Amino acid sequence: MASVAATGTPSPEELKFLEIQQKYIEEAAKRLRPDGLDQFVRLKDAGSERFRALAEDPWADHAALNAREPVKDGAKYKFLISGAGYGGMLYAVQLIEAGLASGPNDILMVDAAGGFGGTWYWNRYPGLHCDVESYIYMPLLEETGYVPKYKYAPGPELLEHANRIATKWNLHDKALFRSSVKSARWDEASQLWNVDVTEGRGPGEPSRELKLQAQYVLVACGILTNPHIPKIPGLETLSGDIFHTARWNYSVTGGSPEDPSLTGLQGKRVGIIGTGATAIQIVPRLAKWAKELYVFQRTPSAVSWRGQRPTDPEEWKSKIAYKKGWQLERMLNFDSYMTNGAKEGQENMVADGWTEMPAFSAVIGSPAAATLVPTSEEIGKHVGRLYQLDLPSREAVRARADSIVHSPETAAKLKPWYPTWCKRPCFSDEYLQTFNLPNVHLVDTDGKGVDSATPTGLVVAGKEYPLDVLILSTGYVTPSIGSGNPATRAGMQIYGRGGRSLDDKWQNHGAATLHGVCTNGFPNLFFSPVAQSGQAVNNVFSIGAGSEHAVHIIAKAEAKAGAGAIVEVTSEAEEAWTMEILKRAAWFAGVGGCTPGYITAEGEFTRISGDPAEMMKRSRTTPWGEGMESFLNVLRAYRAEGSLKGIEIAARAA
CATH class of the missing domain: 3.50.50.60 (FAD/NAD(P)-binding domain)
Incomplete structure (x- = not known):
């Protein structure tokens, strides 16, 4: 809230600020509905066959996919990756580059789509572009040597890049498309995951029910995975x-997708x-x-x-891809403006509309969270500062x-x-x-x-x-459903030790992870981070950091216990990390005043504000409060220490 002048009479500027805040409150209130998320239904769950049919894949080449050598029922893989978008592909590439996956049955990627690309496979509407600069969004540009055509890549180019990555790392024969993981269940006897997969075969063809095994399950579902429509x-x-x-x-x-002539x-x-x-x-x-x-x-x-424009070849060579490690440097530079952490006199490398919005740090964190005292008075001042910071833009x-x-x-x-x-x-x-x-x-x-x-x-x-x-154009189910549970986002059931489901653990107790990528009771399970991890406007930055960290843990564990390693975070370690998340959760208090929508789960987050237990559970799902660069520094320090503190490692029984 803006401060009132010492006389007790608000200044004209303060009055204007108060009026705008009141306008925000009124506009949010008129959109708050008692049915919350229930005002929508997922396409695949719609009661009408007409709407369920809208979820079907219009792009799959069923004849070509059916001609491929089928995945055998009962097959065993070292790594089963749920997802073949950029997140799943980064997992696969990093595993290969780390020397953890070199054999023909080391990796199987399972995806409901008919090809690679994730959201860029499904979305092919006219005018489609990524809203984050292509030079920092498109993964592995240094490794592939690819030069994006525009500052903001169009959809076909992003899909093409996914296939470029697949070709360079030979992923085409490591993917099972048109398929969904229904469940993954840890088997104590074999010390492997039993994974049930349904493979579609196209119109008029019966689906196949597959029972597979995997040493590791990696859940790499995206955040835009389940389109929904209003009721x-x-x-x-x-x-x-x-x-x-x-x-x-x-x-x-x-x-x-290539021709916008909508005749x-x-x-x-x-x-x-x-x-x-x-x-x-x-x-x-x-x-x-x-x-x-x-x-x-x-x-x-x-x-x-x-400000869309073609990539200038000279600028690319001299100012963008000008040295080794340029892409990470540019990601961090962009992120510093989004977290209100840019240093005075620092060059703004991306210099777009995003970087004019420092108050977006309210949902992705900021270095300033490190000094925020979580008292009611200080939190109120913090929210007021965010509103003031936001007002010019x-x-x-x-x-x-x-x-x-x-x-x-x-x-x-x-x-x-x-x-x-x-x-x-x-x-x-x-x-x-x-x-x-x-x-x-x-x-x-x-x-x-x-x-x-x-x-x-x-x-x-x-x-x-x-x-x-x-x-x-009604969007997707919010990724925060199920307390940010990766199984819920992926539409699958995951059962760990003793048959306990991940749904049960997270719904009843809230998120619990180490660094947002693994959780106790679920050995050899890793996932793309949402809850309890660093988050960025550039989602590829976030998922790349998470997969890199998970692969590091696996590599260190296998160096210690061999290729049959069983890797599991301790309950003490995940609770210690959760406490670190909670210490910084007050930074995100500004979300409570938001209009109902994707960020607030259609206002459902605002309804728990009076219940301390629910507020605590919600706080456990928040990101790392100090922003992405701070989070990366935490991960680097953890890896440099070298002992995999908080991780139990065992060799699988022969």
Whole structure:
């Protein structure tokens, strides 16, 4: 909260600040619904077959995949990796580079997609780009020697890069696609994981149920894995075409991932529900082709400038890839601006809209967390400082809407009234401009969402909007479900020693890990970190650090106990690490004032504020409060010490 002048009378600046805070509170309150996350349903769990079908893979080459040599039922692998996106691929590459996986049955990657790439396999909508600079987002650029074509890589280039990595490290014959891990169960007798996998074979083909074994299970599911849709009454009766942005239907729109000519939308009334990071990229493309475009908005996004441009070859050689280790250096430089930890006079290497938002540190941590005293008074001051730090960039974003959008009424509805950290910031030099076109109509629902659907359109505030095509840009299930449990995110069950499930451990007691990558009671299980680890705007930075650390632990353990090592963190070590997380958890108090959305699990986090036990459990899921560079320093110190403190290592019985 802003301080009041010594006279007791707020200054004009303080009054303005208080008014903005009150506006934030009011806008958040109108969006808070009693059903919370239940207002959505995962596509694959939808009651209507029409919607369940929207989750199917439109990209898989089933004939080619079925022609491959099948994985044998009962096969045994050293490493079974759940996930073949960038996270799973980093695990595989690091295992190979560490000399831990060299044989033909050392690695099996299992993924529901029909190929490598994760989110860049599934998402192929028109206008798709990564919103983080390609030079720091695309993994292994130094190792592959690849030069991204643009500062922000388009989707096809990101998918191509995944296949480039697969080719360089010979991963193509180490992947089982169109498949899901249903469960992994630790077997005390064999001291291996028994893994149940369902392999799809395409339309008209029966699926295969496989029972596999693995010495190690590595869970590398991403954070954008389960598309969901709102439970709108009557939606299944809509007669026009419907699809989700995560499964774009070019047979309806025309064009292709490489060709943005959406000729199939000519003469049609098109609606899109959602105005998040995906819709920001899609809406300008739809506007060029649709006869009428209706953009249904619950909560406006904050849209800053993008500044997309081709990679300059000279700049690449002289200022970007100019020395060994340049990519990590650039990642850390970018992260220092995001955690409000940049040093005075430091060069801003990335210098984009992200780096103008130091208050985003509210959700990824900051070096300043090290000195935050976790008392009610100091936490209140801390949150007030975050709001003050955030105000210039928020005001600039709102002013930008006024300067670009011709209609004052429309511009007002496109302004974000919440702090930067509450909803992923967006960047576009086209989105706001689109609302100046005569065929584009913003349907603002004042935070309520769409009321209902009829066979011919959508209804908002008693008015029906006739549609021929409806596009659901309604996002994904939040990765924080299940207290950040990696098994929940992956849609699988994991049973450790004594048959205890990871769901039971984390739901009842909260997250418990060492460095966010392993947990007691589940030997030889490692996962991509979310809870209790360093987090960054650049997710590849976070998952790469986590997989590198997990591979280091495995390598050191096998150097000590041989290739049959059994590796498990002690309960004392994971509780000690959890205490370190809790010491810094107060840094994230600003999330409590957020508008309902992805970050707050649709406001469900705010509902536990009065329950001390639930608050403690929630605090255990927070990231490392001091930011990514501090977290890396902790990992480096741990590895330099050399003893794998807190890890029990045993040799597997012959």
